Amino acid sequence: MAKVRGAVVVDTEACKGCSVCVVSCPKNVLQLNKQVNSRGYNYSYMANADECIGCGNCGLVCPDSVITVYRAKE
Amino acid sequence: MSNINDIIKPENLVYKKADALSDNIMHYCPGCSHGTVHKLIAETLDELGIQDKTIGVSPVGCGVFAYNYINCDWQQAAHGRAPALATGTKRLMPDHYVFTYQGDGDLASIGTSEIMHAVNRGENITVIFINNGIYGMTGGQMAPTTLVGMETSSSPYGRDISIHGYPIKITEILAQLPGAAYVTRQSVHNATAVRKAKKAVKKAFEVQGKAIGTSIVEIVSTCSSGWKMTPTGANEWMTENMFPNYPLGDIVDKSKPKQEDLEQFPLK
Numbered sequence: 001m002a003k004v005r006g007a008v009v010v011d012t013e014a015c016k017g018c019s020v021c022v023v024s025c026p027k028n029v030l031q032l033n034k035q036v037n038s039r040g041y042n043y044s045y046m047a048n049a050d051e052c053i054g055c056g057n058c059g060l061v062c063p064d065s066v067i068t069v070y071r072a073k074e
Numbered sequence: 075m076s077n078i079n080d081i082i083k084p085e086n087l088v089y090k091k092a093d094a095l096s097d098n099i100m101h102y103c104p105g106c107s108h109g110t111v112h113k114l115i116a117e118t119l120d121e122l123g124i125q126d127k128t129i130g131v132s133p134v135g136c137g138v139f140a141y142n143y144i145n146c147d148w149q150q151a152a153h154g155r156a157p158a159l160a161t162g163t164k165r166l167m168p169d170h171y172v173f174t175y176q177g178d179g180d181l182a183s184i185g186t187s188e189i190m191h192a193v194n195r196g197e198n199i200t201v202i203f204i205n206n207g208i209y210g211m212t213g214g215q216m217a218p219t220t221l222v223g224m225e226t227s228s229s230p231y232g233r234d235i236s237i238h239g240y241p242i243k244i245t246e247i248l249a250q251l252p253g254a255a256y257v258t259r260q261s262v263h264n265a266t267a268v269r270k271a272k273k274a275v276k277k278a279f280e281v282q283g284k285a286i287g288t289s290i291v292e293i294v295s296t297c298s299s300g301w302k303m304t305p306t307g308a309n310e311w312m313t314e315n316m317f318p319n320y321p322l323g324d325i326v327d328k329s330k331p332k333q334e335d336l337e338q339f340p341l342k
């Protein structure tokens with residue numbers, strides 16, 4: 001069966017590190033980075049990239065619209 | 075196992091920032107519901123193709139700068155007066171979509187009169203109402219919507235009914251007015267809620283297109299700075315405390331009106 005795989009791109013400079021995406025991900029893909037962006041926020045990143053299914057939840061909930069979501073069948 | 079760069083391609087795109095949002099970084103605090111609601115409005119303008127004939131009226135409150143973020147025409151009203159400004163605008167330009175964007179201090183306190191009469195007149199406008207139970211912009215003072223027992227900067231011992239009265243369910247009051255065509259209460263605290271809220275916002279603009287009365291979408295929202303919580307903690311607190319007092323769901327829907335919705339008992 002074809003496996004669905006996803007990936008997200010976070011605009012790290014615009015992210016405010018609110019964590020709303022982190023708790024919305026059903027696959028625990030996202031974490032806040034230990035690094036901060038130029039405005040001092042720990043930005044969201046794919047800590048478990050292989051797990052992403054491209055469901056789009058993180059993009060939907062991000063108040064600052066900084067997540068773009070992609071999905072492909074393998 | 076494919077490489078991430080094989081997935082990140084235009085043909086695999088499933089979700090991106092709404093075209094009608096500007097590139098300005100929003101001034102809102104991390105996790106603020108205002109930002110999420112802005113994008114739902116922007117997505118609606120994109121999907122209905124009405125960006126160039128939509129006029130927003132921004133409030134006094136944290137939402138005052140909404141005009142910096144949603145690319146349509148805007149006016150900015152004095153505190154609570156957005157429904158009056160929207161009334162005049164819509165009547166002069168009935169072929170445009172006119173919406174107000176208002177907080178609970180704006181709509182349910184200083185602007186109670188304006189919203190009441192606009193809805194009672196059945197103005198063909200859309201009202202987006204952000205209820206975070208607090209005066210966010212001015213430092214988290216008690217609002218008419220503040221929950222009983224809720225601590226705010228002006229009710230440090232919690233809202234006390236014997237002194238401050240009850241939290242006002244203004245949306246339920248507005249729903250009773252004959253001019254209300256579509257009234258719903260939603261939230262944006264998780265992906266399911268965002269999907270439902272998006273449908274509601276889009277429907278509210280579609281109802282405006284039918285010119286059958288006022289459409290109102292209340293969004294029960296967080297103010298993590300004013301509530302002194304983390305953004306995710308505020309979402310949990312809202313789920314536990316705000317939703318029982320402000321239950322989610324449609325309250326009025328006359329988008330397919332029945333005859334009795336329209337009847338007004340003519341003089342004999």
Ligand SMILES: Cc1ncc(C[n+]2csc(CCOP(=O)(O)OP(=O)(O)O)c2C)c(N)n1
Pocket residue numbers: 134135136137153176177178179180181204206208209210211212217297
């Ligand atoms: C006529 C007038 N009175 C009072 C104020 C001060 N003021 C600014 S914002 C605000 C409350 C805003 O609260 P709300 O509408 O709930 O918006 P929020 O910031 O919570 O989104 C007040 C009282 C003002 N700007 N103008």
Ligand code: SF4
Pocket residue numbers: 006007008024025026027028029030051052053054055056057058059069
């Ligand atoms: S698209 Fe879905 S699975 Fe992938 S990071 Fe976002 S929420 Fe998680």
Ligand code: SF4
Pocket residue numbers: 010014015016017018019020021022043044061062063064065066067105
């Ligand atoms: S929801 Fe958006 S702003 Fe908040 S941490 Fe995630 S990417 Fe950053």
Ligand SMILES: [Mg+2]
Pocket residue numbers: 177178179204205206207208209210217
């Ligand atoms: Mg408020």
